[in-house]
Amino acid sequence: MSSFAVPTTLTEYEASRKDLILADRAQRADHKKGQLSKLEALADKVIRQVRAAEAASIWSLEYEGIPHPFPGMEFLTGRSIIVQTKLFEILGKMPKGGLLHAHLDATVNVSFLLKAALKYPAVHVRASTALNATNIGSVLPEMSVLPQQLRTSSDIALTDHNYIPDTWVPMVKAQESFASQLGGPEGFDRWITAALTINPTEAYVTHNTVTKIWQKFASTFVVSAPLVRYEPIQREYIREFILSSIADGISYVEPRINFLRPFIAEDGQRQLTHKEVLKDFQKVVDEVKAELKAQGREDEFIGAKIIYSTIRFITPEELEWYLRDCIALKKEFPHLIAGFDLVGDENVLKPLTYYLEPLLKFREMQKEAGVSEIPFIFHGGETLGDGTEADMNLYDAILLGTKRIGHGFSLVKHPKLIDLCKERGIAIEVCPISNEILRLTSSMHMHPLPVLLNQGVSVALCSDDPSVFGNMGLTFDYFQVLAASEITGLIQLGEMAKDSIKFSSMEEEEKKDALAAWQKRWEVFLEYAASEGRKFLAQFEGMKVSG
């Protein structure tokens, strides 16, 4: 400590101060990286200047309907400003590494899902009452795929006061016939979209608590599930998820698939076996990889694995069935099954302790089945609670040997668990925008991420449920993190991207290749970021002089 004794001269002081700041940041990935290359240092510096320039310009203006704009603000309100920034444009080109925390059912733009749904005659929609201007905001669409014999040719509008509640109408007809007073076909699309996404008023006004926003959040999955889980749509959906991820600079995806809800075959009737679901998934992945190879772009996508998930409201007996199902799939698709998780609102559903018996048996069950290890990759601490079951899940996730932690929002309160995460190489899947929209934090500035980074915990940034939040890809989440800190710069973002590969479920060989490929693309990106940023800064200075 003596090295930090109170200095008396300015020179002594400056030296001690430098030492102290270094000691305080010594565990950060960007500091551990050590000496930067000329290019890294330049790009990092330029990006910090771009960030400062835009904080003082585009973020300092007043906007209709955005009372308090600032970098890192509430995503749903600030999104329209974010997409206009140079910082966002540049980050869009950054190689992001892997996407380690995303729920497959919520990974693709709603507009894409809607378009897909309209292509298949099996897709029908109904409402619990005839829609009108007063109830359209509260009545949810129920969509489903029907077997041939149940399909209707009914073309009565859902908005017709003669509409008989809960009558199925083919999706296309329902869209065509949607009353013009309610916006016609576009009004229909808006109605569906509103049910599948969270809007600013819901997040920041009407549902402005964790409990209330989770109710809206959960409802979006109920509405979308029948579409997303309809085999022909699911194939397109998975393909689009992978392609849009690649377009955003993501080179590997490890989505969680919820095997509790049914998957329906093309005929609209038969339930797919989980084996068929994985076959479909693998097929799409292989197709995409082949196409990229044909284009000489194989470096852009390493592949995909799946985290088998079910929902934390089932009984321990039911969980045991899912564990066995997961093991059976692992036997058939050893390279596809990456881990096992329980999903759903930790604040209201069952804690991990409720499932201790089956969970403790999982390892043994795997040995008996003779499959290579299936690690737990648990959600944990996605809560504001201090000592609540959701917060306590962190103890159990770690005791049960979780490979990573999903969210770990409350981890910062637990010094011993932070040590364990570092000692055991447990990375945290941090979902900045998800946490903010689900009201764990009011803006990125209140997010505990800097605590994790300064404590030296490994972090992979993730999008969680982009179709509901509107944070497609990873660029938005990287943007929010970069915008809300003066310490975090491009180098730290790069280290998090690397960690998303290092802590993924890829084989060691795959990781090596992935890291090498990432490094190549990173160098190219740094060149681009530096030159693009400088151009912007030059214009910016110009404007300041002229204006």
Add this chain to the structure above:
Amino acid sequence: MSSFAVPTTLTEYEASRKDLILADRAQRADHKKGQLSKLEALADKVIRQVRAAEAASIWSLEYEGIPHPFPGMEFLTGRSIIVQTKLFEILGKMPKGGLLHAHLDATVNVSFLLKAALKYPAVHVRASTALNATNIGSVLPEMSVLPQQLRTSSDIALTDHNYIPDTWVPMVKAQESFASQLGGPEGFDRWITAALTINPTEAYVTHNTVTKIWQKFASTFVVSAPLVRYEPIQREYIREFILSSIADGISYVEPRINFLRPFIAEDGQRQLTHKEVLKDFQKVVDEVKAELKAQGREDEFIGAKIIYSTIRFITPEELEWYLRDCIALKKEFPHLIAGFDLVGDENVLKPLTYYLEPLLKFREMQKEAGVSEIPFIFHGGETLGDGTEADMNLYDAILLGTKRIGHGFSLVKHPKLIDLCKERGIAIEVCPISNEILRLTSSMHMHPLPVLLNQGVSVALCSDDPSVFGNMGLTFDYFQVLAASEITGLIQLGEMAKDSIKFSSMEEEEKKDALAAWQKRWEVFLEYAASEGRKFLAQFEGMKVSG
């Protein structure tokens, strides 16, 4: 680590889990305390039950104008519910120890200040324009004390359209003549009160960012200063501050007094010397102590000291003057001057580095003057910034040897600084309600306090500016902390109260006496809390059965 290897049997698991939780909480004051007495354990348990009972009852109802009630919610919205709770009633009786962070100008109820102001003919008020229904929400009152020759007998109403802008009107007359359409005298009081307090709409809607709410916050001091700093009112004000603190269970106060703004003598003209200000302060303290002694209540109040403060927008040269002034006062009032601080919005005013030269000389200056040490007791890290000047102030506060840290809101991001605070016995003056109203956190659930407690940092809970926030005393802040955690209980609150004595600026002897006195009152309080809580729980169960 091995002790935390993945267990395989349930019994092994439970044992490891217990160990892990203990290890994780080992640094908490309530855990370090060790074995609890029967009474402590009982009272702690009962209070946890009361908290749970009220979370499920009074906090689960719907309230007019309170869309999302929950324990630990936004203070200005939840206050009306808080005061109805049994938990609040019980905590009101808790011995709180010392109040270590409060700005004297903002420590007493506005209604008291208003009543005092109306007693003195020197007090006048004016407005920049005649008040009417449309502008009353935006036009601030300017209040001042005038010397005899400038006092007016003008009794034209501020609400009269013939009112000449900026004409002084005696306070009493202004109140009497306030137009009935604007509420008459009560409307006048509301107008003054609104200018001296922050209301929910300002905090949570119109000024819902740190920057904007600080603008309103700062304006309340500008409006109140001339009253609070008028000698006859100041005497009453200090007396009321101390008496209301004692009534809330506070037995020692260490307010910050801002010596930048002038203090005015009874004649309304002459500026008081700082020596006179301290004399007045000491006189009031002595009077109160004598009165308590006469009532055999001397145990309820140990005394008061002052943290000399000026505002962080002056020049380094000016600061040197204030440092010398502080030393001169220390010479005359060695037991009254406890430390030195710089106050004001860290996010927009000057950082500590701006004042390094004079600050580094302070110790030397004290030696030359031959006064006993005057420690720095700096504000630091009262910000959401990550690496901003306000956040970086923490490095400088600690390097400069600060005795405690005011707020230290961003300290949780700094592992090395946390270590230093523990090694050097630097306690953090945590102001939960202030932080929430000034928008550093949206509710107590997002406040970083649990991180500090679990890291073993010493914390004293403080009210900061209760006249502006409405959190008079310390009961409200203790309530918010207790309501927002399942881990923190009565024992932890007691340890924080003890730390507010241990880390105060009392002499060692005074501390011993204060702690002994506190312990006696604590035992009485535990008895009360246990029995009062049990009565409540019995009724509560009764209601559940009957209802």
